[in-house]
Amino acid sequence: MAEILNTMDCWQEVNGDIIIDLPGDFDIKANLGYLERNKNECMFEVENEIITRVIVVGDTRTLVQIHVNKRNQMIVQFLKDSRPLRQSDREEVVRYIREWFDFDRDLTPFYEMAKADPLLKGPIQEFSGLRLIGVPDLFEALCWGILGQQINLAFAYTLKRQFVEKFGDSIEWNGKKYWIFPSFEQIAKLTPEDLTDIKMTFKKSEYIIGIAQLMVSGELSKEKLLRMGSLNEAEKSLVKIRGIGPWTANYVLMRCLRYTSAFPIDDVGLHNAIKHLTGSDKKPVREELFNLSLRWEKWQAYATFYLWRVLY
Template sequence: MKEVLEDNGNIIINLPVDFNIKANLGYLERNKNECMFEVENEMITRVIVIGETQTLVKIYVNEQNQMIVTFLKNSRPQKRLELEEVVKYIREWFDLDRDLTPFYTMAKADPLLLRPVNEFFGLRLIGVPDLFEALCWGVLGQQINLAFAYTLKSQFVEKFGDSIEWNGKNYWIFPTYEKIAKLTPVDLADIKMTLKKSEYIIGIAQLMARGELSKDKLMKMENLKETEKSLIKIRGIGPWTANYVLMRCLRYPSAYPIDDVGLHNAIKHLTKSEQKPSKEVLLKLALRWEGWQAYATFYLWRVLY
């Protein structure tokens, strides 16, 4: 493990030189209804689950641009392998192992991306490492605004998830697919999502419980197109949700949610256009951003809030 364990049990993660914690915290703080972590005084507190082990961590960045991970409530794993998995989760969450130099070179020469990358330089495409959580978040967010999506997620997590209590606050753990697979839509009736969304989420959980769907299986597929087709075969997963998951969980930098309303609104805002961009325009932009469509989309989203 590249990281160093301090005498007091903290983990130090050396960050890329172009990582800016303020830019990333700005994204993480975009909605006050976020239930999976808390940001306070430039510190992030959240639960990271490694197998059967639940760890409650506080994360901050020091003046040397190092990420310090402190374990709360005596939740520091005793096994070296579990500590390494915590680090792996955090590195994946913040996409720390990706060299963004080619993206920034491209973006600074692109008239549409120049303002977002200057304004939010150092922002990483913050991910959702858990496949079930990413798929649920994608389904919950279909055809509704972001604020309502966060409300639905909070209701879902607080009804079916576990939590760790610390200093009078609950830090929530996303419900497991094993638990959701045993439910019926009636069990989700008091959450303000549509019946179809309830059915989709339970169906996804059942696929995972049967071993037919897993992150490992998707990661072993040959390319983005094959993986996208596999995701779209799942009931309730269309091209938008598939590309959302490809971006934020499976980490394909070429994933491109071309039908995303937020992407369209950001382009309208930056170009001062009354019309949403045409499919032709969006495809031309994809060619301009070849290999970095996911990051381009993420930075454009960031302009809106």
């Protein structure tokens, strides 16, 4: 896994707001471009370069607004009296945001590699400053991966919204609802028939409920997967679970467990981006993709994420 920097001390509190110092290569516009790519997103709102969302810390639900000032600092403001009283909880909010934007990773080696790569040199110029935006919650990441199987991105967003609005909770502020992803404890109690209003397959409903039940029992957790210590071990553990194949496993390894070597080799969006950039009339074959992954060693996840941005 690429190097993680210890930067949890690079923040302060001023008049109740949190101020996070950002990496020099971070560009908020590049990241907002990704966050705004689908208007059907239900887990946060972006308006006038301000992100509004709920961040859950233990039993505490905080509604925050996030923006970046001209000094390249991220300002986190708590809305609706939701500022956590305990400093440890506020630290968890900072930790969540840092993980969401992958702030604590040194991207210098990735950019050096990508500058010399025929496929990546264009995307890293166009989207310079983009971070691999994550899904820190394991259950949410697994659900999003399963919802997205074998369908286009627009329909996946529709399914996610239906799922969240039916089973999730929300905080209302200024006449709008800001949603909280359903907990695995809640979903574990359901049957596939409870999900029939959502236009997903019966199998996907079974998969999501089964994963929720594994998390309730403690057999599956983010901590357990991270303790495995290697991408291969974590991938093997994930693909043993019903409904999780190599694509979903690598999606979760990229966006939740933060393995920069994760590579969803069968991803249609990745294939389409490569086809577009090479001007080919055919999608790349598996051998070509494997050779590319060797070229991008240790940074396959970031390479994939930047290539996704070419088309999405």
